[in-house]
Amino acid sequence: MKKSKLLMFLAALLPLGLFLFPLWNITLEAPQYPTPLGMHIYINDFADANPHDIKNINLMNHYVGMKYIPEAIPEFKIFPAGIIITTILGLIIAFKFSHKWYLYWFILMVSLSAAGLYDFYLWEYDYGHNLDPRAIMKFTNPDGTPMGFQPPLFGTKNILNFTAHSYPRLGAYLLALGIATSLVAYIVGKKELKRT
Amino acid sequence: MKTLIKFMTLAISIGLFFSCGNGTSNTSNQGALSANVAEKVYVAPGEHDEFYAFISGGFSGQLSVYGLPSGRLFKVIPVFSQDAEKAWGYNEETKPMLNTSHGFVPWDDSHHPDISQTNGELDGRWVFINGNNTPRIAKIDLTTFETTEIIEVPNSAGNHSSSFVTENTEYVVAGTRFSVPVPQVDMPISEYKGKFKGALSFISVDPEDGRMDLKFQIIMPGFNYDLSHPGRGKSHGWMFFSTYNTEEASTLLEVNASQNDKDFIAAVNWKKIEAYVNNGGGKKMATNYAHNVYSDETHTATSTMKKEVLVVDPTEVPDAVYLLPTPKSPHGCDVSPDGEYIIGSGKLSADLTAHSFTKMLDAIENKKFDGDAYGIPIINYEDVVGGTVKSGGLGPLHTEFDAEGNAYTTFFISSEVVKWKLGTWEVIDRKPCYYSVGHLMIPGGNSRKPFGKYVVAMNKITKDRYLPTGPEVTQSAQLYDISGDKMELLLDFPTVGEPHYAAGIAADIVKKNSKKFFKLTDNKHPYSVKSEAETKVTRNGNEVHIYMTTIRSHFAPDNIEGIKVGDKVYFHVTNLEQDYDVPHGISMIGANTSEVLIMPGQTESFVWEPKQVGVWPFYCTDFCSALHQEMQGYIRVSPRNSNVQLSWSLDGE
Numbered sequence: 001m002k003k004s005k006l007l008m009f010l011a012a013l014l015p016l017g018l019f020l021f022p023l024w025n026i027t028l029e030a031p032q033y034p035t036p037l038g039m040h041i042y043i044n045d046f047a048d049a050n051p052h053d054i055k056n057i058n059l060m061n062h063y064v065g066m067k068y069i070p071e072a073i074p075e076f077k078i079f080p081a082g083i084i085i086t087t088i089l090g091l092i093i094a095f096k097f098s099h100k101w102y103l104y105w106f107i108l109m110v111s112l113s114a115a116g117l118y119d120f121y122l123w124e125y126d127y128g129h130n131l132d133p134r135a136i137m138k139f140t141n142p143d144g145t146p147m148g149f150q151p152p153l154f155g156t157k158n159i160l161n162f163t164a165h166s167y168p169r170l171g172a173y174l175l176a177l178g179i180a181t182s183l184v185a186y187i188v189g190k191k192e193l194k195r196t
Numbered sequence: 197m198k199t200l201i202k203f204m205t206l207a208i209s210i211g212l213f214f215s216c217g218n219g220t221s222n223t224s225n226q227g228a229l230s231a232n233v234a235e236k237v238y239v240a241p242g243e244h245d246e247f248y249a250f251i252s253g254g255f256s257g258q259l260s261v262y263g264l265p266s267g268r269l270f271k272v273i274p275v276f277s278q279d280a281e282k283a284w285g286y287n288e289e290t291k292p293m294l295n296t297s298h299g300f301v302p303w304d305d306s307h308h309p310d311i312s313q314t315n316g317e318l319d320g321r322w323v324f325i326n327g328n329n330t331p332r333i334a335k336i337d338l339t340t341f342e343t344t345e346i347i348e349v350p351n352s353a354g355n356h357s358s359s360f361v362t363e364n365t366e367y368v369v370a371g372t373r374f375s376v377p378v379p380q381v382d383m384p385i386s387e388y389k390g391k392f393k394g395a396l397s398f399i400s401v402d403p404e405d406g407r408m409d410l411k412f413q414i415i416m417p418g419f420n421y422d423l424s425h426p427g428r429g430k431s432h433g434w435m436f437f438s439t440y441n442t443e444e445a446s447t448l449l450e451v452n453a454s455q456n457d458k459d460f461i462a463a464v465n466w467k468k469i470e471a472y473v474n475n476g477g478g479k480k481m482a483t484n485y486a487h488n489v490y491s492d493e494t495h496t497a498t499s500t501m502k503k504e505v506l507v508v509d510p511t512e513v514p515d516a517v518y519l520l521p522t523p524k525s526p527h528g529c530d531v532s533p534d535g536e537y538i539i540g541s542g543k544l545s546a547d548l549t550a551h552s553f554t555k556m557l558d559a560i561e562n563k564k565f566d567g568d569a570y571g572i573p574i575i576n577y578e579d580v581v582g583g584t585v586k587s588g589g590l591g592p593l594h595t596e597f598d599a600e601g602n603a604y605t606t607f608f609i610s611s612e613v614v615k616w617k618l619g620t621w622e623v624i625d626r627k628p629c630y631y632s633v634g635h636l637m638i639p640g641g642n643s644r645k646p647f648g649k650y651v652v653a654m655n656k657i658t659k660d661r662y663l664p665t666g667p668e669v670t671q672s673a674q675l676y677d678i679s680g681d682k683m684e685l686l687l688d689f690p691t692v693g694e695p696h697y698a699a700g701i702a703a704d705i706v707k708k709n710s711k712k713f714f715k716l717t718d719n720k721h722p723y724s725v726k727s728e729a730e731t732k733v734t735r736n737g738n739e740v741h742i743y744m745t746t747i748r749s750h751f752a753p754d755n756i757e758g759i760k761v762g763d764k765v766y767f768h769v770t771n772l773e774q775d776y777d778v779p780h781g782i783s784m785i786g787a788n789t790s791e792v793l794i795m796p797g798q799t800e801s802f803v804w805e806p807k808q809v810g811v812w813p814f815y816c817t818d819f820c821s822a823l824h825q826e827m828q829g830y831i832r833v834s835p836r837n838s839n840v841q842l843s844w845s846l847d848g849e
Contacts, residue, residue, distance in 0.1 A: 035776075052774035059748050059775075063822065136823060 004189030005094055007181055008102050012090025014178030015083050015109075018043045021170035024120070025049070026151050028057065029163040039069070040169065043079040046070075064149055064160075065135025066127060075119060082112060090182070099189025106182040113175065121153050236677060237687045239266040244707070247639045249652060249700045250309045250323050250336075251673065253277075256693025257304045259325055259336060264639070264650055264700060265675055267689030275334045275343045276304030276327040280790035284343075287792050288766070288801040289721075290490070292499035296330050296348050297484045305329045308358060308423075308697040312365040312401070316428045316644030320705040322406050324359040324368045331355030333370050333399055335406060339711045340492060347408045348485035350505055351378045351395040351415075357424040357529075360642070361401070363432045367466065368408065370397040371437050375418035375444075378507075379481060388446040390570075392418035395507075396437065398466060407489070412473045412506045414464065414517070417570040418444050420453070421462070422527055423594075428644050429535035431553045433467035436538045438522065438529035442569070453525065454544060458577065460519040460569070461529055461540050463556065468516040469508055478508040493720045495798050511571035518560060519569055520551050521577040528594035532603070532618055533644050537582055541592035541605065548592050548605060550621070552582025583621040587614050593634060594697075596641030598648030598678055604641075606633040606653060613653055613676065615683060627683045629674060631657040638678070639700030647702055651676045651683070654695040661688055671695060712776040714797030721799035723768035728752040733844045740765045740842075746780035746794065747772040748821040750846065751814070754829030758842035761806055761835060767792075767814075770799040780827070781817030791817045806833040 022040035027049065029036040037057050038049025046069055048054050058068045086109060093101045128150025139147035139160070151157065151164045158164075168176075239245050245263030253260055257277030261270045274284035278294070285294045285302050294302055304327030312322045323336040331349035336342065349355055349370045357371030375392040377383060383391065394416040400409045420441040427434035442459045445452030472478070483505045490497040510517040524542030526549070531538055538551040556575060559565075564579040591609030598604070601618050611632050615625040635654045639647040653674045661672050670690035677684040716726060725731055725743045731752045734741050740763050745752045751769075759765060771780050773796035783791035784804045792800040806812065816827035834840040 056775045059773075 002189070002192055004099050004102070004185045004192055007185035007188060008090065008094035008099075008105075011102070011105075011178045011182035011185055012087050012094055014181060015087055015175045017174030018083055018171040019080070021174065022047070023169060023171040023175075025165075025167060025169050027165045028060075029165070030161045032161075043083060043171070044076045060162075061149070063136045064139065065132035065137075066149055067130065067132070069127075073123070075123075079116065082116075086112065099186050099193065102182050102186040102189060106179060106186060109175075109179045109182065113179065117153070124150050124153060127151075233684070233686050237265040237267065237675065239263065239268070245703060247647070247650070247700050248703050248706055249637065249639070249698050250311070251637075251652075251654070251691055251695045251698040252306045252309050252325060253692050254307070254671075254694030254696050255305050257306050257327070258693065259306060259309055259323065260692040260695075261341065262689070262691075263703075264652070265686065267673070267675060267687050269692070271341060272692055273336055273341055273343065275325060275336065276301075276306055276332065276346075278302040281793070283790050283792040283800060283802065286790040286802070288803065289496045289799075292497040293343065293346055293488045293490060295486045295488055295499035296332065297350070297486055297501070298330060301330045303329075304332060306334075306693075306696075307356060308360065309699045310360050310368070310642065311699045311701055312406075313361055313643055314364055316363040316432070318640055318643050318645075318701045318705065319365075320701050320709070322365075322401075323699060324361060326355045326358035326370060328355050328373070331358075331370065331372070333359045333368055333408065335368075335401075335408060337406070337492075338706050339709050341710070342490070344490045344492070345406070345408055346486075346488045347399060347410060348487070349395075349397050349399075349410070350483040350485040351376070351393070351413055351481075351507070352397060354420075357396075357421040357437050360424050360426055360435075362426045362435070362466070363428050363644075365401045365403070367398045367400055367411070369424055369426070369435055369466075370399060371421035371424050372396070373420050373422060375420065378415055379483065385446050388418060389444040390418070392444070392446075394419055394421050394439075396421060396424075396435075396462075396464065398470075408487075410485070410502070410505060412469065412478055412508050414469060414508050414510050416462065416510060416517075417442075417572070419460070423529045425529055425531045425538075425642065427531060427535050427553070428533070431531065431535035431538075433465060434553075435464045435466050436529050436531060437462040437464065438526040438540060440525035440527075458521040458523050459525055460574070461522045461526060461538060461551065462572075463518045463520055463538075464510075465516045469510075469513055472513045472516070473506060473508065477513065478506045480504050481507045491720075492714065493718060495714070495719065495721050495724075495800065515560065517572050518556070519572055519574045520556065520580050521566070521574060522549050522551070523547070528592070528605075530595040530597075530603075530642070533597050533599070533646055535644075537618060539595045539603065539605075541595060543591055543593060543608070545592070546587055546590050548585040548587060548595070548616075549581060550583045550585065550618075551580050555582055556580050583619070585616050585621045585623070587616070587623060589614050589626070594636055596636055596638040596651065597646050598638060598641070599646045600648065602678075604636060604638065604651050604678070604683075606636045608632050608634065608656070613651065613683065615678070625682045627676060627685060629653045629655055630661050630672070630688070631655055631659060633674075635695070635697040637698040637700055639702065642699070647700070649677070649679055650686075650700075651678050652698060652700070654691065654698065656694075662690060713774060713778075714795060716770075716772060716774055716797040719770065719797055719799060721768075721770070723766075723801060724770045724799040726770075727772070728846065731844070731846075733758075733842055735842055738763045742767050742844075744769045744782075745772050746770070746782070746816065746820075746827075748778070749816075749823035749827045751782070751816070751827065751829045752846040753844035754846050756829070756844045757832040757834075758840045759806060759831055759833050760838055760840075761809060761833060763806060765804045765806065765831075766801055767804065768799060768801045769794055771796050773797070778820060779818050780820050782814055783817050784814040784831075785812045793818060806831075809833055809835055 024041040247264040278285035331352040335345040352372040354373030356373035378393040419439040441453035522540035524545035526540040528541040559579040589607035589610040675687040771794040787804040
């Protein structure tokens with residue numbers, strides 16, 4: 001079997017790691033929490049970093065009127081389906097199609113991932129800004145607008161007494177590696193074509 | 197006249213000059229010295245101490261938890277006395293813990309904590325402690341630092357030679373200080389001699405869950421059994437009890453119990469007696485005692501009255517009990533880490549007597565006896581003594597050991613700790629105590645493996661050591677560094693109640709097991725609710741049960757109507773929190789009991805009997821959160837014949 005084909009197989013399979021490992025993690029640090037509060041985001045679940053963390057995040061956030069983190073969101077159905085479909089697609093491409101299709105798969109995955117990130121951003125924005133009008137504590141920015149509590153999409157940010165960290169986890173790295181591998185497969189495939 | 201004034205001025209100036217000079221140099225010297233000592237007890241903010249010290253509360257009835265070397269107090273664990281702070285003995289769940297054959301006894305005199313052992317080393321699972329007054333043994337669980345079991349000891353009075361554990365925590369041992377008629381009977385006190393008995397109780401401890409069970413009692417002659425310690429290593433299987441009042445006096449004991457030149461240390465081969473009992477030996481005696489057990493699942497205690505106890509006549513078990521003559525009303529009875537020496541501290545003497553276990557076995561084998569007492573053989577004094585420490589002190593009480601073969605003995609009358617060498621019996625060092633030391637404690641000092649870095653002296657008299665607080669002043673402990681040849685006084689720290697003994701252990705063994713909160717899903721309290729949706733109020737006649745929850749920062753429900761004067765209202769409050777250190781409290785105006793303080797995942801109950809019509813508030817007593825002050829509610833109390841329906845709500849829902 002050609003090297004490019006092997007690489008494309010690998011590329012298609014790597015995103016399945018998202019079913020085993022978290023995609024993203026949000027961690028909240030504060031002086032009162034010597035063990036920080038943390039939430040792992042899987043493609044099909046929100047999970048506690050330590051037992052009851054989500055419950056305790058909700059308890060903190062209700063003071064500023066943030067909604068409870070839902071048990072389930074529509075994305076928990078859409079994302080796994082998307083991963084399974086694109087993996088099957090990738091495998092079919094690896095089996096049947098030429099290296100050009102590897103590039104199309106790469107472009108598809110990059111677009112879908114970008115869409116996924118944008119969706120995550122929208123959810124975060126809503127979570128941080130769509131506040132209960134009866135919120136116990138109402139904070140405003142220096143310009144008088146209501147303060148939002150949106151965690152960062154990527155990076156670290158101070159929100160009142162908390163320092164919020166938001167970073168990808170192993171699942172996301174495996175997805176990225178899969179996408180990158182498909183591009184490598186394409187390039188290797190192109191070189192193989194020249195040689196023959 | 198002028199000359200005289202001049203002369204006096206000169207004299208005063210010189211005096212000032214000299215005293216200033218002296219003063220300065222003294223201060224600077226002490227400063228350097230104290231800085232060095234201060235470093236040894238300084239535990240930086242946020243850092244943890246190296247050792248836990250469990251220090252008994254004496255007449256407070258409790259057990260306090262300190263850190264060493266800082267001497268900081270972390271917790272007072274309620275054991276035998278009601279504690280309004282923690283609702284111990286006030287809430288419905290823990291009232292049964294203080295039940296006895298005499299009814300509810302809300303106080304005791306807690307004496308000798310001892311930590312559970314495995315293979316003679318501290319395992320840090322439980323602390324046992326005795327109630328001296330109404331004889332009881334309590335077990336404290338070191339995952340929750342709460343008292344989870346109390347067993348009453350029948351046929352006993354002044355439960356003092358207790359609560360010491362054997363090498364594998366097979367038994368926690370409780371000996372009676374006062375002999376009494378066994379079984380109790382109406383008889384003239386003057387007929388004490390020969391008729392009063394001393395019961396030595398062996399309470400088995402389940403190796404898995406720690407459940408205690410009074411396995412057997414040895415009915416000994418009517419002496420006072422003062423203190424005890426287990427054999428270890430080669431002497432494992434034996435238990436040693438010091439005795440006084442072998443005169444069997446019942447009045448003016450200070451004189452009448454001090455007549456014999458020697459009393460005894462009773463050596464009990466409990467393994468022999470255990471085998472005897474396991475083979476059907478002993479007699480069942482009718483009695484009545486309470487066994488109280490607290491469950492961390494139901495968060496509730498139950499009290500069971502036991503009606504029978506197995507008693508053993510020591511003269512019917514061959515080779516099981518011997519008496520070792522020991523001078524001058526011995527108090528402390530301490531066993532060296534290798535199990536070879538049993539140190540008797542004749543409290544009216546200057547010397548210590550170290551009995552040799554090897555010599556004892558030899559004397560028994562060769563029948564080197566000097567008569568008997570009520571059929572129990574007395575071993576020849578010369579054939580059992582391994583050595584005598586000529587201490588130079590007065591009034592020895594207790595001895596603990598380090599890991600280097602040294603022993604440390606407290607002297608009450610001469611107010612000092614004396615360090616001496618096992619085997620050579622030479623005195624190495626002595627340091628004064630302020631004042632009149634009773635017990636001392638070296639972490640692990642009553643085990644095969646002492647940690648031997650510090651000794652804590654627990655003093656009986658405080659006088660001027662701290663800022664005065666009126667006629668009653670705090671009790672005082674003192675910490676000495678014993679890592680060098682010479683002991684060094686590091687720290688004074690005040691203690692709760694009157695410490696009689698303490699047990700210390702390396703913090704690393706215990707702290708990793710400390711529970712952070714109770715799992716709500718494991719809560720099996722019959723009146724618990726797991727969510728606000730399940731909260732309710734029920735009525736059965738005039739008995740009302742409120743199933744309530746707490747979470748930051750509200751009660752559910754917080755408005756209740758339809759309660760009537762003359763009702764008996766039970767609050768059952770479940771703390772729904774599942775985070776470390778987020779307790780909530782609740783108190784109701786006019787309730788004839790304490791607040792309750794509920795740990796996350798726990799349910800506690802208290803009773804309120806409203807006597808006046810009106811709308812009465814309740815509130816959270818623990819500053820739980822930023823909105824703690826808002827954590828309150830109201831109960832409407834209507835007249836007895838009112839038609840107001842029972843209703844409850846939170847935020848109008």
